[in-house]
Amino acid sequence: MSKSTAIVWFRRDxxxxxxxxxxxxxxxxxxxVPVFIWDPQAEGEWAPGAASRWWLHHSLAELSxxxxxxxxxxxxxxxxxxxxxxxxxxxxGARAVYWNxxxxxxxxxxxxxxxxxxxxxxxxxxSSNGALLFEPWELLKxxxxxxxxxxxxxxxxxxxxxxxxxxxxxxxxxxxxxxxxSVDLDSLSLLPKLDWADGFSERWSPGELGxxxxxxxxxxxxxxxxxxxxxxxxxxxxxxxxPHLHFGEISPVQVALALDxxxxxxxxxxRLSLLREIxxxxxSWHLLFHHPQTPxxxxxxxxxxxxxxxxxxxxxxxxxxxxxxxxxxxxxAGMRELWATGWMHNRVRMVVASFLTKNxxxxxxxxxxWFWDTLVDADLGNNTQGWQWTAGCGADxxxxxxxxxxxxxxxxxxxxxxxxxxxxxxxxxxPSKTLHHPLQPGESISSYPLPIVDLKGSRQRALExxxxxxxx
Numbered sequence: 001m002s003k004s005t006a007i008v009w010f011r012r013d014x015x016x017x018x019x020x021x022x023x024x025x026x027x028x029x030x031x032x033v034p035v036f037i038w039d040p041q042a043e044g045e046w047a048p049g050a051a052s053r054w055w056l057h058h059s060l061a062e063l064s065x066x067x068x069x070x071x072x073x074x075x076x077x078x079x080x081x082x083x084x085x086x087x088x089x090x091x092x093g094a095r096a097v098y099w100n101x102x103x104x105x106x107x108x109x110x111x112x113x114x115x116x117x118x119x120x121x122x123x124x125x126x127s128s129n130g131a132l133l134f135e136p137w138e139l140l141k142x143x144x145x146x147x148x149x150x151x152x153x154x155x156x157x158x159x160x161x162x163x164x165x166x167x168x169x170x171x172x173x174x175x176x177x178x179x180x181x182s183v184d185l186d187s188l189s190l191l192p193k194l195d196w197a198d199g200f201s202e203r204w205s206p207g208e209l210g211x212x213x214x215x216x217x218x219x220x221x222x223x224x225x226x227x228x229x230x231x232x233x234x235x236x237x238x239x240x241x242x243p244h245l246h247f248g249e250i251s252p253v254q255v256a257l258a259l260d261x262x263x264x265x266x267x268x269x270x271r272l273s274l275l276r277e278i279x280x281x282x283x284s285w286h287l288l289f290h291h292p293q294t295p296x297x298x299x300x301x302x303x304x305x306x307x308x309x310x311x312x313x314x315x316x317x318x319x320x321x322x323x324x325x326x327x328x329x330x331x332x333a334g335m336r337e338l339w340a341t342g343w344m345h346n347r348v349r350m351v352v353a354s355f356l357t358k359n360x361x362x363x364x365x366x367x368x369x370w371f372w373d374t375l376v377d378a379d380l381g382n383n384t385q386g387w388q389w390t391a392g393c394g395a396d397x398x399x400x401x402x403x404x405x406x407x408x409x410x411x412x413x414x415x416x417x418x419x420x421x422x423x424x425x426x427x428x429x430x431p432s433k434t435l436h437h438p439l440q441p442g443e444s445i446s447s448y449p450l451p452i453v454d455l456k457g458s459r460q461r462a463l464e465x466x467x468x469x470x471x472x
Contacts, residue, residue, distance in 0.1 A: 005031040006096040013100040013130045013248035015208040017169035020128035021098040039081045044106040049373035051342040057190035062207030072173035075182040091180035100130030105292030136289035146290040148395040163263030164253040211244035227273035233345035234418040242377035284381035298393035308363045327451035330410040333423035342376035353390035354404035359458040364391035410436030
């Protein structure tokens, strides 16, 4: 080991265990300077939304505490990344910078230029894979083109499967002789000024320790039944690991090893189904890497001519959707859960997205932007893929004629109405038989609204719109 100092640049890998960049730096250098740089401008249109910033604040606070327990500290900087790294290098004499890769289009380009600039200055600059089981260039079709359909992607992943290896968690970290200046976490102003996120802390435990508890608890009590419970919003049947994965408080490698200690493909249907969801996450990141235009543009170019309503027409309907005031019980329950918790059950995400894009004919980009600001697990890959899938304009997309009926979806996946009653309390005394149906003309229940659109008529309108671009 050389007697030298290295910077470990933390981004969305806010953990000490199974952190390849940290592990690599420790093997090559004696002194480690952990650094986080708040530089939202670098992310272009996709700087972290309000809910993500809330999570980030608390995750950074825990990471800082865990580093101090190991004799180290987290250096927090704000502003241009290259300038911040230069200041810290000059203050510490660091001759190397290590980080784990990200795959958002703006950051891929920024990181590539930064790595070359550091190397041109004689600085060792190395990146590692700390976010995926397979890099976007590792799983390709026979002609070396990226997959556009999930099922063959998943089959290829299973064929190529190898037991993943996890990096050990450091017990001690030696710092430099002189620590550089660090700004206070509160000065980043990540927490919302209004109190809308006050309830988040009752439901979430941001940070590596919370992620481990969630993973261990779910693998002990829920993973074996995941295939059976994953679509039921009325029970706690999902892992809720998505925000922990987004911020890198836990890695896909750790999830895979928790599902099967030997790192093999899980044998049980429930555990294999959960790993399949990890594969869907990977598929989304692979798509984004190979098609960087998709956060704002449809993958299928003919959808650029789709006859969406104009903003003046849909402005009030969009607001009603955002507020959970559409008069469609399952849709409203999902949107209220999102506002109160920063999260929404995945089955309900598909229903509310279908309602926005197909029943209301509001562009999918509007929904994607709202989710981006309000979800604590706002992954650009998953968010983009999910909205394009539902709208029918993305890879492996739902058929254009598939319009989720929120009444039938509610009756199937929330049969006793527990989910709707939890979030739409005005409807708590309504009979289960009619709970998922919108109110009829002349019917009144407390302050619950009449439906803003007729489900049958709006479905037909959507099918006609899709037929237009299909013909064109």
